[in-house]
Amino acid sequence: MEKKATRYGYSEALIEMGATNKNIVVLDADLSRSTSSELFKKKFPERFFNVGIAEQNLLGLAAGLSLTGKIPFASTYSIFASGRAWEQLRTTICYSNLNVKIGGSHGGILTGPDGASHQALEEFALTRILPNLTVFVPCDFFEAKKATLAAAEMKGPVYIRLGREPVPVLTTPETKFISGEGLLMKEGQDVTIIACGSLVAESLQAALLLEKENIKARVINIHSLKPLDEKIIIQAARETKAIVTAEEHQIYGGLGSAVSEVVVKNYPVPLEMIGVNDTFGTSGAPEELMRFFHLKDIDIVAAAKKVLARKG
Amino acid sequence: MEIAQLKDQAKKIRQDIIKMLGAAGSGHPGGSLSATDLMTALFFNILRQQPQAPRWPGRDRFILSKGHCAPVLYACLAELGYFPLEQLLTLRKLGSCLQGHPSCQDLAGVEVSTGSLGMGLSVATGIALGAKLDQSDVRVYCLVGDGELQEGQIWEAAMSAGHYRLDNLCCIVDNNDLQIDGRIKDVMNVYPIVDKFKAFGWQTIEIEGHDFKQILEAYATAAKTKEKPTAIIARTVKGKGVSFMEDREEWHGKAPNKELTAQALKELE
Structure with a gap:
């Protein structure tokens, strides 16, 4: 299967929009090669601003630019955008409901050898609690591109979680992307795996493994963590009566928590969570870390079996 | 306005501040009163604005980075006709557009929500950058406190405004020398302020912040300055105009009771 990093979907969308929309401006904080925003800089240098290693100012400048009618995309690593500059995101951008878009690259454990300091595993928790903010977690290149295009079309702040590593291309340019709508990737009636980002590919793999054991798993891709598609989640709970969530993030506060909130409120069913289990990351090869932290297809299979046992 | 009129206007604004804080029962008189003359001159003589059309694109922009001094901003806006003066008495009350710290979603005339210190100068710098991109002649003014200069983000913003040579940006430092816990130099010394801005490529002007001619x-x-942002470092007196508040840090964030409100208003007659 073809693999491509989501960060490149982001920059491809920026370049496409930059050609037709003069209001698109891009900022970075000395990571333009890593985030791939330098590809925009090469085409439109007059609309690119490198603010240096100063993430709080990065979001502040983006806020100011949005107040002059620009559509700023602020790029940096996800941990800095959501963590270091969290209060700027909260008070300057979200409280003011400004039209600022944030591309947080190098999210998740797949950031690899750089280790725990750079592996953002907390952004879902940090961003989804902010009023006015839309949070996208694209699963592949095309989804990242579409999420970026959609962000520019929307009014208000948007956070897009992107990754460094190439991940399987699961969708096509034609696959629809609608904010707040989950995407059914595979039909199934026995158990539902609800995943986002890189874990969508692992979940589809898991579904294939389960199929060999005659277990039909439904796979739902939540590319829009906020607003969350409650309907598709409640329907899955009602129809399959067992749920596994899977994310490249801490199990506390992320997709698993968000799905649990919906399920418990509306249609309680057994639920298991795949994610990093309340620990920091560590250095290692990306794939190796996925195994080390039990984020692989086989881990999802085990969780599915566990939840099926609980379902009775 | 002539200077004599500005003085009268400033007096009204000080009265508004005391009345609204007295009615609210909480809030920040000290820094509002120290910034009153700077704000009056700016709002009544300098800013190009249309109070009847607060979102007029050609307006000059003002960002209150020291958001706790909302009362002086609200008083200026009300005196200019952005909203009725009576509304000032709703400050900090449930349902009021006059939030404890300025909220742009609640009040036209507020460009961006502030209140957490250190953030406003970045936003002002971003607006100035956007105006340059548009080749517009919009000017951007940002009021910061001297204690606020302890926030690291201020210097990130100062660095970037100097880097982009934003001569359409003016930062006004309300240098009243006091912060909640005491004298600036005793809490955490930010002096020399002038040298710091200079080092980041700014033009600096030192003035007496209660002298309208200098302001x-x-x-x-x-x-008139080209190729450089300007920082006006204005020496002011915290609580200026009310004898029992002047140069007293305990009036940073405390509203006067009924008796002291009356006394303050009498002094401001």
């Missing part, structure tokens, strides 16, 4: 000259110099 107006400083704004005029800032507007």
